[in-house]
Amino acid sequence: xxxxxxxxxxxxxxxxxxxxxxxxxxxxxxxxxxxxxxxxxxxxxxxxxxxxxxxxxxxxxxxxxxxxxxxxxxxxxxxxxxxxxxxxxxxxxxxxxxxxxxxxxxxxxxxxxxxxxxxxxxxxxxxxxxxxxxxxxxxxxxxxxxxxxxxxxxxxxxxxxxxxxxxxxxxxxxxxxxxxxxxxxxxxxxxxxxxxxxxxxxxxxxxxxxxxxxxxxxxxxxxxxxxxxxxxxxxxxxxxxxxxxxxxxxxxxxxxxxxxxxxxxxxxxxxxxxxxxxxxxxxxxxxxxxxxxxxxxxxxxxxxxxxxxxxxxxxxxxxxxxxxxxxxxxxxxxxxxxxxxxxxxxxxxxxxxxxxxxxxxxxxxxxxxxxxxxxxxxxxxxxxxxxxxxxxxxxxxxx
Amino acid sequence: xxxxxxxxxxxxxxxxxxxxxxxxxxxxxxxxxxxxxxxxxxxxxxxxxxxxxxxxxxxxxxxxxxxxxxxxxxxxxxxxxxxxxxxxxxxxxxxxxxxxxxxxxxxxxxxxxxxxxxxxxxxxxxxxxxxxxxxxxxxxxxxxxxxxxxxxxxxxxxxxxxxxxxxxxxxxxxxxxxxxxxxxxxxxxxxxxxxxxxxxxxxxxxxxxxxxxxxxxxxxxxxxxxxxxxxxxxxxxxxxxxxxxxxxxxxxxxxxxxxxxxxxxxxxxxxxxxxxxxxxxxxxxxxxxxxxxxxxxxxxxxxxxxxxxxxxxxxxxxxxxxxxxxxxxxxxxxxxxxxxxxxxxxxxxxxxxxxxxxxxxxxxxxxxxxxxxxxxxxxxxxxxxxxxxxxxxxxxxxxxxxxxxxxxxxxxxxxxxx
Numbered sequence: 046x047x048x049x050x051x052x053x054x055x056x057x058x059x060x061x062x063x064x065x066x067x068x069x070x071x072x073x074x075x076x077x078x079x080x081x082x083x084x085x086x087x088x089x090x091x092x093x094x095x096x097x098x099x100x101x102x103x104x105x106x107x108x109x110x111x112x113x114x115x116x117x118x119x120x121x122x123x124x125x126x127x128x129x130x131x132x133x134x135x136x137x138x139x140x141x142x143x144x145x146x147x148x149x150x151x152x153x154x155x156x157x158x159x160x161x162x163x164x165x166x167x168x169x170x171x172x173x174x175x176x177x178x179x180x181x182x183x184x185x186x187x188x189x190x191x192x193x194x195x196x197x198x199x200x201x202x203x204x205x206x207x208x209x210x211x212x213x214x215x216x217x218x219x220x221x222x223x224x225x226x227x228x229x230x231x232x233x234x235x236x237x238x239x240x241x242x243x244x245x246x247x248x249x250x251x252x253x254x255x256x257x258x259x260x261x262x263x264x265x266x267x268x269x270x271x272x273x274x275x276x277x278x279x280x281x282x283x284x285x286x287x288x289x290x291x292x293x294x295x296x297x298x299x300x301x302x303x304x305x306x307x308x309x310x311x312x313x314x315x316x317x318x319x320x321x322x323x324x325x326x327x328x329x330x331x332x333x334x335x336x337x338x339x340x341x342x343x344x345x346x347x348x349x350x351x352x353x354x355x356x357x358x359x360x361x362x363x364x365x366x367x368x369x370x371x372x373x374x375x376x377x378x379x380x381x382x383x384x385x386x387x388x389x390x391x392x393x394x395x396x397x398x399x400x401x402x403x404x405x406x407x408x409x410x411x412x413x414x415x416x417x418x419x420x421x422x423x424x425x426x427x428x429x430x431x432x433x434x435x436x437x438x439x440x441x442x443x444x
Numbered sequence: 445x446x447x448x449x450x451x452x453x454x455x456x457x458x459x460x461x462x463x464x465x466x467x468x469x470x471x472x473x474x475x476x477x478x479x480x481x482x483x484x485x486x487x488x489x490x491x492x493x494x495x496x497x498x499x500x501x502x503x504x505x506x507x508x509x510x511x512x513x514x515x516x517x518x519x520x521x522x523x524x525x526x527x528x529x530x531x532x533x534x535x536x537x538x539x540x541x542x543x544x545x546x547x548x549x550x551x552x553x554x555x556x557x558x559x560x561x562x563x564x565x566x567x568x569x570x571x572x573x574x575x576x577x578x579x580x581x582x583x584x585x586x587x588x589x590x591x592x593x594x595x596x597x598x599x600x601x602x603x604x605x606x607x608x609x610x611x612x613x614x615x616x617x618x619x620x621x622x623x624x625x626x627x628x629x630x631x632x633x634x635x636x637x638x639x640x641x642x643x644x645x646x647x648x649x650x651x652x653x654x655x656x657x658x659x660x661x662x663x664x665x666x667x668x669x670x671x672x673x674x675x676x677x678x679x680x681x682x683x684x685x686x687x688x689x690x691x692x693x694x695x696x697x698x699x700x701x702x703x704x705x706x707x708x709x710x711x712x713x714x715x716x717x718x719x720x721x722x723x724x725x726x727x728x729x730x731x732x733x734x735x736x737x738x739x740x741x742x743x744x745x746x747x748x749x750x751x752x753x754x755x756x757x758x759x760x761x762x763x764x765x766x767x768x769x770x771x772x773x774x775x776x777x778x779x780x781x782x783x784x785x786x787x788x789x790x791x792x793x794x795x796x797x798x799x800x801x802x803x804x805x806x807x808x809x810x811x812x813x814x815x816x817x818x819x820x821x822x823x824x825x826x827x828x829x830x831x832x833x834x835x836x837x838x839x840x841x842x843x844x845x846x847x848x849x850x851x852x853x854x855x856x857x858x859x860x861x862x
Binding site: 076077078080081084085087088109112115116119122145146148149153376379380381383384400402403404406407408409410412417418420421 | 666708
């Protein structure tokens with residue numbers, strides 16, 4: 046049996062040996078290995094770990110380690126920490142020279158920005174107090190004009206003219222971003238706000254009997270294209286009609302922009318109306334509820350029929366509008382901005398919606414595509430309506 | 445055992461003896477080699493070349509037994525229930541260009557001793573998971589292991605074992621491909637890149653394009669991080685279950701879906717180049733149809749590249765080219781159809797001499813022939829896209845029927861005029 050004195054040096058030597066072996070066989074993971082660990086955590090939705098690894102790698106200043114900023118940025122963005130995500134994207138952009146990666150980072154910065162500052166125009170009906178509403182209901186003897194970059198607004202109320210011009214600019218910016226690939230809109234639109242329905246019907250160009258607003262594109266005597274939107278200030282009770290700014294103005298403006306964008310090309314009415322409804326300041330849940338109920342019941346307008354509709358009778362108009370909104374919102378939510386723009390471009394090039402979508406998504410043509418799309422959209426619309434119904438039945442606070 | 449030893453000795457003796465036939469010339473010279481006689485000559489094929497002599501100069505030919513004779517003789521000398529002896533004869537048969545007989549003997553060895561390693565190997569078996577497998581079965585096993593993520597076992601054992609016995613180039617390529625994906629999925633990006641480069645050199649052009657694209661993607665992303673710009677699979681968000689889709693953002697090329705997304709991005713780049721050419725072609729359609737046609741052909745090459753990376757991804761763009769080219773052909777065809785209609789209209793109105801009438805008929809026939817050839821060109825363009833261009837095909841077939849009937853009438857009339 047060996048003595049204790051012998052055992053201790055032997056153990057020490059063994060441990061020292063193990064230590065040396067460990068030093069010889071283990072090496073710190075390379076930047077690539079750490080980046081891969083970060084990506085695995087990101088893919089596993091372990092966002093805190095992904096961010097921790099990525100920041101450590103990025104700050105280690107090894108060759109190529111700066112690329113880990115992108116992982117940190119994505120992890121922060123997915124956690125809803127948009128400001129910090131933007132910072133990380135900018136760190137990445139400072140060293141990245143690949144166009145596709147730069148474009149991705151810049152788009153994400155934009156998304157983070159929008160997530161913090163929503164792009165929807167303010168909902169006027171929620172913004173105004175009773176006094177302000179009363180003030181906006183006043184009709185003066187003479188019209189006031191307010192001009193902005195894209196609008197010349199004429200209303201019989203000075204404050205209203207300013208408000209309309211402001212709302213119009215916000216709505217136009219968003220519509221252009223969605224439809225015109227953020228192109229500039231170098232035109233002036235004349236907006237006329239008529240005091241009431243009678244005046245509107247008397248003066249508006251192409252005014253529908255039932256509508257509170259309309260748009261028109263006409264050629265002036267000098268051949269110039271005249272863009273015009275007509276609105277009404279007061280409802281039938283002679284109160285200020287907030288719907289004019291919340292719904293009608295962005296809706297008609299969207300139609301105007303689409304009419305110019307598509308020109309002679311055919312855009313399905315459902316998509317045209319759907320986009321116009323999406324441009325409105327607030328989502329109308331009633332439309333989603335109606336669309337879900339119609340699709341689940343016997344009032345349904347099936348997708349091929351919906352896309353063929355070029356005008357609707359009074360008995361199915363509500364369902365047509367509701368389904369159009371539901372379908373367009375579904376497509377908008379499920380496609381990237383680039384894909385959505387490409388789909389519109391393909392429709393403009395003359396392709397029907399199903400082909401336009403397949404081309405925008407770069408997928409081989411599938412004869413059953415429209416059927417598959419209908420199934421997926423209907424299922425989602427019904428699910429969404431059921432969800433909204435359940436929420437409505439279980440309010441958080443008693444009304 | 446003694447007979448096995450004797451067999452060994454025999455094999456040795458025979459190997460030494462089997463040097464060739466002996467030719468004794470009348471002048472006393474002796475040549476040893478493979479002898480054939482033809483047209484009064486004796487040819488002796490030797491290691492250093494072939495010599496020939498007139499048969500009249502040859503005194504004697506002593507023919508040695510053929511390898512097949514020697515094999516039979518050897519088999520008669522051994523105990524055929526002894527696997528060791530049988531294997532030695534099998535090896536001799538392989539060395540002496542008797543592969544079928546050798547394989548048959550090796551199978552006999554296996555019938556006697558199923559686990560005879562060298563026989564198994566010579567017959568193309570390898571041992572995996574305790575079983576002897578042929579290469580195709582082993583490759584199938586390797587693919588299952590790859591799918592199951594058993595990378596270490598694959599890289600350390602199975603793939604080297606398959607490579608050792610696989611003598612078919614296609615199978616060796618498959619081994620390399622599995623190795624490449626294995627390296628990729630174990631995040632050995634530099635080694636994976638080398639594997640894909642090697643596959644690029646060895647594979648057929650159609651497959652090579654895909655391997656080359658992967659090698660380039662890996663070379664451009666040595667850290668294995670790829671920025672996915674759209675959810676993948678592309679229809680997952682719109683039609684499918686978004687839960688399983690790869691989200692846009694940074695992701696590892698070790699994930700097969702991320703690699704597929706990267707290949708798709710390259711295919712989209714190729715399509716974008718094709719679309720640029722299509723836009724150029726469109727400008728030339730009316731003024732320079734040949735230049736337009738040439739641009740469309742160039743665009744198709746980009747679409748070929750895209751389709752090699754992602755099958756059928758460019759189909760709708762090909763359909764669009766076919767549609768546009770059909771429209772171009774129709775423009776020219778309509779001119780000829782108008783010529784025909786005008787000439788036919790004149791027939792009843794003008795008083796024509798028999799010669800002028802004949803000429804008029806000939807001109808009408810020429811116009812119809814142009815239309816006929818244009819319709820066939822339309823069908824040629826449209827037929828690969830039968831579903832998408834059904835209207836064009838139906839229309840062209842209908843017109844072709846009418847044109848053929850008219851041609852027949854005109855031809856008869858012209859023949860009658862002769």
